[in-house]
Amino acid sequence: MSATDQVQNLILESADFEAFLNELARFSAHQMAGDGDDALCGITLLRDRKAATIGWSSESAREVDEIQYSLAKGPCLSAAKEEREVYVPDLLQEHRWGPDYAAAVASHGLRSVLSLPFNLQGEAKAALNLYSDAPHKFDGRAADRARDFTREISEALRLAVRFSLHADSASNLRATLESRTIIDIAIGIVMAQNRCSQEAAVQILTEASSNSNTKLRDIAKSLVDSVGGAGARTHYQEPRKVSQGPRS
Numbered sequence: 001m002s003a004t005d006q007v008q009n010l011i012l013e014s015a016d017f018e019a020f021l022n023e024l025a026r027f028s029a030h031q032m033a034g035d036g037d038d039a040l041c042g043i044t045l046l047r048d049r050k051a052a053t054i055g056w057s058s059e060s061a062r063e064v065d066e067i068q069y070s071l072a073k074g075p076c077l078s079a080a081k082e083e084r085e086v087y088v089p090d091l092l093q094e095h096r097w098g099p100d101y102a103a104a105v106a107s108h109g110l111r112s113v114l115s116l117p118f119n120l121q122g123e124a125k126a127a128l129n130l131y132s133d134a135p136h137k138f139d140g141r142a143a144d145r146a147r148d149f150t151r152e153i154s155e156a157l158r159l160a161v162r163f164s165l166h167a168d169s170a171s172n173l174r175a176t177l178e179s180r181t182i183i184d185i186a187i188g189i190v191m192a193q194n195r196c197s198q199e200a201a202v203q204i205l206t207e208a209s210s211n212s213n214t215k216l217r218d219i220a221k222s223l224v225d226s227v228g229g230a231g232a233r234t235h236y237q238e239p240r241k242v243s244q245g246p247r248s
Helices: 003-013 017-033 059-071 075-082 098-106 140-194 198-212 216-228
Strands: 040-047 050-056 086-088 112-117 125-132
Touching: 017 040, 017 050, 017 125, 017 140, 040 059, 040 075, 050 059, 059 075, 059 098, 059 125, 075 086, 075 112, 075 125, 112 140, 125 140, 140 198, 140 216, 198 216
Parallel strands: none
Antiparallel strands: 040 050, 040 125, 086 112, 112 125
């Protein structure tokens, strides 16, 4: 079975996007480690100028990935941002990102790093990060195998990330609509209580938010809860289909 087929099976068998990414990281670590060896693997995603490890083969893999996020530099970030392969044969002789990065990762007992960019073809960028406790682990044939593997699974990861982005967008839209509903109801309550215009009601809520250093949505929710006894809910309803009678 090819790596692509195995990754597709991971997608089908995983409960959600996060579970798939962690399984993918563990699968990648196993594929790249070789017989009798061990390797760590993390998957870095860059989106909206923010970097995060979205899949990791172990807690140690996540921790060493996050070292570079705290320093804002490192091979994984370079690979993802610049969409190029970055190899560290031996951390004890590495100086490209200053002494802090190399020393911090080496303190975890690691010696070599290979970061390979994924071809996501979109706003997001990502890289596969491989770590080994052996220097020069990813020389020669091991590097070729890692390149082939990354190319094979890029499409699967691209689809998974795309679905995740759509899910995030839908979630954000729902949150925005729910927030808007609460504020609109609060405006109506203020208008009724003060017999004022919509503009004046908005001004009253805005000033209350500013004076108490509280978010407008929280001010609105407190007002709605105090009147109704429970939070308002946004209702979503599919448009009704208009039935058409027989034409005469």
